[in-house]
Amino acid sequence: MPASEDEVIALVRGAAGRRIRVVGAGHSWSRIAAPEQIGVSLDQLAGVISIDRDRGEVTVRAGTRLRDLGARLAAEGLALPIVGSIAAQAIGGLIATGTHGSSLVHGNIASLVVRMRLVSGRGELVDIAGSDPRLDGTRVHLGALGVVTEVTLPVVPAFQLAETVETLPIAETPAALAMIATSAEYVKVWWLPHTPSALVFRYERTDEPTSTRPNPTRQRWIDDHVMHGLVFPVVLQLGRIRGLIPPISRAVARSLAGPRRVGPSTLMLSTPLPARHRETEAAMPLAHAGEALDRMIRAIARDDLRVNFPIEVRFVRGDTGWMSPAYGGDTCQLGVYCHGKDTDRLFASFWREMRAIGARPHWGKELDHSAEEVRALWPLAPRFLALRDELDPDRVFASAFAARTLGP
Numbered sequence: 001m002p003a004s005e006d007e008v009i010a011l012v013r014g015a016a017g018r019r020i021r022v023v024g025a026g027h028s029w030s031r032i033a034a035p036e037q038i039g040v041s042l043d044q045l046a047g048v049i050s051i052d053r054d055r056g057e058v059t060v061r062a063g064t065r066l067r068d069l070g071a072r073l074a075a076e077g078l079a080l081p082i083v084g085s086i087a088a089q090a091i092g093g094l095i096a097t098g099t100h101g102s103s104l105v106h107g108n109i110a111s112l113v114v115r116m117r118l119v120s121g122r123g124e125l126v127d128i129a130g131s132d133p134r135l136d137g138t139r140v141h142l143g144a145l146g147v148v149t150e151v152t153l154p155v156v157p158a159f160q161l162a163e164t165v166e167t168l169p170i171a172e173t174p175a176a177l178a179m180i181a182t183s184a185e186y187v188k189v190w191w192l193p194h195t196p197s198a199l200v201f202r203y204e205r206t207d208e209p210t211s212t213r214p215n216p217t218r219q220r221w222i223d224d225h226v227m228h229g230l231v232f233p234v235v236l237q238l239g240r241i242r243g244l245i246p247p248i249s250r251a252v253a254r255s256l257a258g259p260r261r262v263g264p265s266t267l268m269l270s271t272p273l274p275a276r277h278r279e280t281e282a283a284m285p286l287a288h289a290g291e292a293l294d295r296m297i298r299a300i301a302r303d304d305l306r307v308n309f310p311i312e313v314r315f316v317r318g319d320t321g322w323m324s325p326a327y328g329g330d331t332c333q334l335g336v337y338c339h340g341k342d343t344d345r346l347f348a349s350f351w352r353e354m355r356a357i358g359a360r361p362h363w364g365k366e367l368d369h370s371a372e373e374v375r376a377l378w379p380l381a382p383r384f385l386a387l388r389d390e391l392d393p394d395r396v397f398a399s400a401f402a403a404r405t406l407g408p
Helices: 005-013 066-075 091-096 136-139 172-179 216-238 242-256 286-302 343-356 370-378 382-389 400-406
Strands: 021-023 037-040 048-052 055-059 113-118 127-128 145-156 158-168 186-191 197-206 260-262 278-285 310-318 329-338
Touching: 005 113, 021 145, 037 136, 048 343, 048 382, 055 066, 066 091, 066 278, 091 113, 091 197, 113 242, 113 260, 127 136, 158 172, 172 186, 172 286, 197 242, 278 286, 278 343, 286 343, 370 382, 370 400, 382 400
Parallel strands: 021 037
Antiparallel strands: 048 055, 055 145, 113 127, 113 145, 158 197, 158 260, 186 197, 186 310, 278 329, 310 329
């Protein structure tokens, strides 16, 4: 568990032909961070290095958890312009997979990176910043280029967000997605299968103080410790009886359609860490968002699937990261989550539909894509592979996952 860049360098140079994999926070559902020989945690390589208010930037060690960075920035009256749904990830890992929130104003977190440092496969410290063309290659680095040690991100003054929830008939939702995507700075859609309506969550900036009724901080504690810690696991056990899933989903949907509330951006844009489940996710051009959701609505009915978690629709501004799911244009990212015996069938149905429209997989969710598919979906994959040859010619950071998705 290295605590400095020098210790990372020594670890890489001392690997002696063995493979290294940085495990991050262990949050991914794919095997992207699964160690095979040497697993490295950067939990001790954590903390804020510097905050440059004039440039509006923070430099942070790669092992820092997103929640800890958010707390430190809040103490300074600052915030990241966007965060992901879950705040448990390490900074180096969340950029590796293209972790994102939901906004066509802001890209995924990797797209915000203005500088990074990494230790290459040769044990050399590499600083990548500014006009260096490799920066777009290292943003979504997949753990295949080296051990990221430092990341510099933009920061903004801390801000409040007001959340409103609109109920929309699910039959009307696919056709409305393009309009919904631009209806707020931050917006997402949840649909609990077997319910008649989708929930549209919008978040707008406000100068109002944090709500007292309902208070989002208190509600988050209840969600984390009571609902997701105690109640929801019991609900999932009840959901093993397939006939109970639809009424349970309808009850959960009603509980989510709450009143307007206001709170800090870092709290409002994140969600409680849910009970154990599985996830997969696809990114497609925004123009195909409605078709993608409609395909899944029909597939769930056609294949008689019982789905006990929400289907989530989020929107991500296009970027220039070579291996980013949002490379080349604004995207819709459709996430499908489940727990239980229908999960394998659900994911198989999902990817049959998503492959039909040329969707890209999320690197941190379950995927079974081959290197041939990856090269077809990411036009700059050959440049990324050339960068891997440059930074890790001996494949110190190789893995079975990398071999399957990138090639040997």
